[in-house]
Amino acid sequence: MDIKTLAQKIDSDKKLVSGHRTCAGCAIPIIVRTILSATDNFLVAANSTGCMEVTTTIYPYTSWNIPWIHNAFENVAATLSGIEGAFKALRKKGKIDKEIKFVAFGGDGGLYDIGLQSLSGALERGHNCLYVCYNNEAYQNTGGQRSSGTSKGSITTTTPKGKKEARKDLMRIVLAHHIDYAAQAAVHNILDLYQKAEKAFNAKGPSFLNVLSPCTLNWGFMPNSTIKISKLAADTCFWPLYEVEKGKYKLNYNPFKKLPLEEFFKLQKRFSYLLKPENKNFLNEIQNEVDDNWEELLKKSG
Amino acid sequence: MKNLNKNKYQALIGGHAAAEAMRQINPEVVAAYPITPQTPIIEKFAEFAADKKVDTEFICAESEHSALSATVGASAAGVRAMTATSSQGLALMNEILSVASGLRLPIVMPMVNRALSAPINIHCDHSDSMSARDLGWIQIFCETAQEVYEYTFFALKLAEKVLLPAMVMQDGFSTSHNVEPVKIYPDKIIKKFIGQYKPKYSLLDIKKPITVGPLVLPDYYFEIKYQEIEAMEEARKVYLETGKELKKITGNNYPYFEKYKLDDAEAAIVVSSSSAGTAKAVIDKLRKEGKKVGLLKPILFRPFPQKEIRESLKNLKIIAVLDRSVSFGGEAPLFSEIKNSLYPLDKKPLLQSYVFGLGGRDLFEQEVEEVFEELLKNKTGQVKYIGLRK
Known part of the structure; x- marks a missing residue:
C-alpha cells in the first residue's frame, strides 16, 4: 500500500471520530486511527486511564463508533481479557458467529508502570488481544510526571533536574512472555505503523505495539512539529523502529545518516538544558547508551 | 411441585x-x-x-x-x-x-x-x-x-x-x-x-x-x-x-433478617453469620429457664433495612449488638446501624455494643450466656470485648 492510499483508508475509517479534545499537535489520535484502520474485522477497544480516555469520552459525548470501555488505570489488559473471555464463551455457545478483534490502549504510565502486572498476566494467559502503548514518556495527563518509560535526562514535573535513570525496556519484558509479535513504531511513519498493526491483529495470541507519541505540551515543542520530532527520534536512534516476529528481530528503519542526539534534544524543552556546556558529560552518557542499545539491536536483527 | x-x-x-x-x-x-x-x-x-x-x-x-x-x-x-x-x-x-x-x-x-x-x-x-x-x-x-x-x-x-x-x-x-x-x-x-x-447493553453488540x-x-x-x-x-x-x-x-423464607424467639423477648442479641447459630443454642437453653431472650440475625446488610429492624426491636427492653469487626475510633459497624435504626423511637431500648471473634477467635456458648446475663441486669455501658485477654 502506498502512503496516499493509506491516508485515504485512515481518513475513511470512522471508528474514532473528530470532536475529541486532545491537544493541538497530539500524536495519539493519529496513532490510534492508523491502528484501528488496520483490520476489517469488528473491533472492541479498551482504554486505561490517561490522556486518550479523558479526551475522547467526556460525558455525554463520545468519539467512539466502536464498543469501548474504560475501567481504571492499571487494569486495561485484565479488563480486555474478561471481554475476550466473554466472546469465547458466547462463540462456543454459537451466540456469536463473527470474528471480533480486541485492542487495548494504555499510555506508558498505564502499561510500563501501574498496569505492568495486569499486562504481564494477560500476556501469559495468551488472550487473543492486541495491547498498544501510546508512549508519550511520562504521566502527561496529570501534568507530566516521570514514569519508568521516561527517558534518561528528561525533565518532568517530578524530575525537575532531569531523570537520572534509563527507561525500562518494555519490549524485552513483553517478549519474555513468548508472544508471537511485538513491535516498536512511531507516529511519523504511519505506513510502518499500519503494517505492524496489521501483523499484530493477525498474530496468534497476544501481540504488542510500543508507539512513540510525542507530547507537544510536556515535551515542550510547537504543535506543528510533532511529526518532525518523531522522525528525529528515529533518525537519532533514540527510538528505533523494529519488530520481533516469533523471536526474530527485524530492523524496520536504519537512518541513512545517524544524527546526534542534540538534533532531537534541542527542539524540546525537556531536553534542551542538556546542550549547555556544563551538561556535556551527562549528554555524552545518554548518547553512549543510545549508541550501545542501537548496536545491540543491529546485532540482534542481523 | x-x-x-x-x-x-x-x-x-x-x-x-x-x-x-x-x-x-x-x-x-x-x-x-x-x-x-x-x-x-x-x-x-x-x-x-x-x-x-x-x-x-x-x-x-x-x-x-x-x-x-x-x-x-x-x-x-x-x-x-x-x-x-x-x-x-x-x-x-x-x-x-x-x-x-x-x-x-x-x-x-x-x-x-x-x-x-x-x-x-x-x-x-x-x-x-x-x-x-x-x-x-x-x-x-x-x-x-x-x-x-x-x-x-x-x-x-x-x-x-x-x-x-x-x-x-x-x-x-x-x-x-x-x-x-x-x-x-x-x-x-x-x-x-x-x-x-x-x-x-453489551460491548459485544457490535451493531x-x-x-x-x-x-x-x-x-x-x-x-x-x-x-x-x-x-x-x-x-x-x-x-x-x-x-x-x-x-x-x-419453601424457605428470605427475610431481611431472621427473628429467633424475638417477638415476646425482653432482651435480645443482634449477631450475623455463623455466630447466630451459637446464639440460638443459648437462647433455647435460657428459654427453658423461663428467660425471655431472643435473637435478630441480620442477613441483608446493604441496603440496610432500618425501618423493619426498628419495628422488630422497638418493644425490647435491652439489646446487645455483637460485631465481628471494629471501626477504629468509631462505633462498630453493625452496632452503629442498629443504633441509627432505633433513633426515631420515642421510647428506645437500651443498647450495648460487644466486639467478638476478631481474627477467628471462637465465640463460646458460655460467653453468649454471659452476654444475656449482663443484659438481664438492664445495665449498659462502654463497648465490651468478648474473650479478650487484658
Whole structure:
C-alpha cells in the first residue's frame, strides 16, 4: 500500500471520530486511527486511564463508533481479557458467529508502570488481544510526571533536574512472555505503523505495539512539529523502529545518516538544558547508551 | 411441585455450596485468584469447568485486582460473570468494587470473611466486607452452607434486576470449611428461577457500539451517582420479591433478617453469620429457664433495612449488638446501624455494643450466656470485648 492510499483508508475509517479534545499537535489520535484502520474485522477497544480516555469520552459525548470501555488505570489488559473471555464463551455457545478483534490502549504510565502486572498476566494467559502503548514518556495527563518509560535526562514535573535513570525496556519484558509479535513504531511513519498493526491483529495470541507519541505540551515543542520530532527520534536512534516476529528481530528503519542526539534534544524543552556546556558529560552518557542499545539491536536483527 | 421429590441433600462445606450454586448459574466467565479460605470455591469450580459441567471461560487471573477487572470486562460484554474472594483479596479489589457498582454491572461474588492484615491472619472476622460496605454492592451475610447455596443464585437474580453487584458472605472456616447437609435443588428448577440473562447493553453488540466508563465531570456525576442510590433503594423491594419467588421452590423464607424467639423477648442479641447459630443454642437453653431472650440475625446488610429492624426491636427492653469487626475510633459497624435504626423511637431500648471473634477467635456458648446475663441486669455501658485477654 502506498502512503496516499493509506491516508485515504485512515481518513475513511470512522471508528474514532473528530470532536475529541486532545491537544493541538497530539500524536495519539493519529496513532490510534492508523491502528484501528488496520483490520476489517469488528473491533472492541479498551482504554486505561490517561490522556486518550479523558479526551475522547467526556460525558455525554463520545468519539467512539466502536464498543469501548474504560475501567481504571492499571487494569486495561485484565479488563480486555474478561471481554475476550466473554466472546469465547458466547462463540462456543454459537451466540456469536463473527470474528471480533480486541485492542487495548494504555499510555506508558498505564502499561510500563501501574498496569505492568495486569499486562504481564494477560500476556501469559495468551488472550487473543492486541495491547498498544501510546508512549508519550511520562504521566502527561496529570501534568507530566516521570514514569519508568521516561527517558534518561528528561525533565518532568517530578524530575525537575532531569531523570537520572534509563527507561525500562518494555519490549524485552513483553517478549519474555513468548508472544508471537511485538513491535516498536512511531507516529511519523504511519505506513510502518499500519503494517505492524496489521501483523499484530493477525498474530496468534497476544501481540504488542510500543508507539512513540510525542507530547507537544510536556515535551515542550510547537504543535506543528510533532511529526518532525518523531522522525528525529528515529533518525537519532533514540527510538528505533523494529519488530520481533516469533523471536526474530527485524530492523524496520536504519537512518541513512545517524544524527546526534542534540538534533532531537534541542527542539524540546525537556531536553534542551542538556546542550549547555556544563551538561556535556551527562549528554555524552545518554548518547553512549543510545549508541550501545542501537548496536545491540543491529546485532540482534542481523 | 413434584420435582421437589428429586431434591437431595449433599454433604458440602460452605465453599463447595457456593461453587455448587455457581455451577447451576453456569456463568460465561469466572475470573479468580486464590486466597485462603476462598480456595475451596474456585478449586471446586475449576473442576466443574475442567469436567465441562459448565460452559464457563475460567480465567486464572494474576491478582484479585485483575480478577475483578476481568469480571467487570466480561459483565460489560453482556454475559454473566463471577469471581470470589476473601480478606486481602477484597482489599486489593477495593478500587474496582466501586467501578463495578458505578458501571451498574450485576456481578455476584461469593465472599469468605477473613480478618484483614496486619497482623496477617487467615481466620474469620468481618473486617473485610465491612470495609467495602459503602461501595455500592448489595451485601448478604449467611449463617449456614444452605443459606450460602440459596443466597448465591438469589443474589444473581436480585443483582440483575436492579443492576448492582452483590457479595454473598460466609464465615471463613466455620462455614467455608465445615461440612453441612445442603439441600440441592434440581438444575432445571434453579436455571428456570434465574432465567436467561438479557443485558440491555453489551460491548459485544457490535451493531450498537457503546462507550462504557467515560469521564464524567461535575455537570453529570452527581445525577449518575443518584441513580445508584435509587437502585440500592429499589433493591430493598426487589429483595423481598425475589424471596417470594424463591420460596415457591424451596419453601424457605428470605427475610431481611431472621427473628429467633424475638417477638415476646425482653432482651435480645443482634449477631450475623455463623455466630447466630451459637446464639440460638443459648437462647433455647435460657428459654427453658423461663428467660425471655431472643435473637435478630441480620442477613441483608446493604441496603440496610432500618425501618423493619426498628419495628422488630422497638418493644425490647435491652439489646446487645455483637460485631465481628471494629471501626477504629468509631462505633462498630453493625452496632452503629442498629443504633441509627432505633433513633426515631420515642421510647428506645437500651443498647450495648460487644466486639467478638476478631481474627477467628471462637465465640463460646458460655460467653453468649454471659452476654444475656449482663443484659438481664438492664445495665449498659462502654463497648465490651468478648474473650479478650487484658
